[in-house]
Amino acid sequence: GQQVMQIPQYQHVQEGEDFTTYCNSSTTLSNIQWYKQRPGGHPVFLIQLVKSGEVKKQKRLTFQFGEAKKNSSLHITATQTTDVGTYFCASSTGTASKLTFGTGTRLQVTL
């Protein structure tokens, strides 16, 4: 079945530093979605990318979808303590009626 690998598993940064998480697949993806889960909470949708090479920004967050539609990244500029949580990518392929979630990257931000 489809597998989506996400790296790193964990990253600890100081407030103000940048952070990037990567999502990689061996198969071509129809789309990629990104979710954030705060500690003790549930995943919340951030964004969806559909087009090859697409780049979208949300304030300090920049999302990219690879040209081959096999990888994606989420970059946070100047992290804040409110960015703490686990970031998941999720994707579907072809006519798949379900999402496959990556393993997630847990971000810890300290002052």
Added chain:
Amino acid sequence: DGGITQSPKYLFRKEGQNVTLSCEQNLNHDAMYWYRQDPGQGLRLIYYSQIVNDFQKGDIAEGYSVSREKKESFPLTVTSAQKNPTAFYLCASSIQGASDTQYFGPGTRLTVL
């Protein structure tokens, strides 16, 4: 979030007992999903349903059962056949299918003693 409820938030059961987790949505979404999350792990799909009276197995369906008799409701039963049921269970819904945003409920943390 917003329109999906799961109850209870915490649930304790003895080993060997079946337990049913509820999931209700008022978003008028056709598709509903059940995921399992273990500590420090990602989300694994248990079952999903794209329409009333129809559902499909996900990646880890063994030991679980579901029903979809109403559009709003998608209860999950964790049976005694599930070897390691202690986990965080998340229900989600989307308008139609996988390409749509998934909205998650607050989750139920099940502990089997």
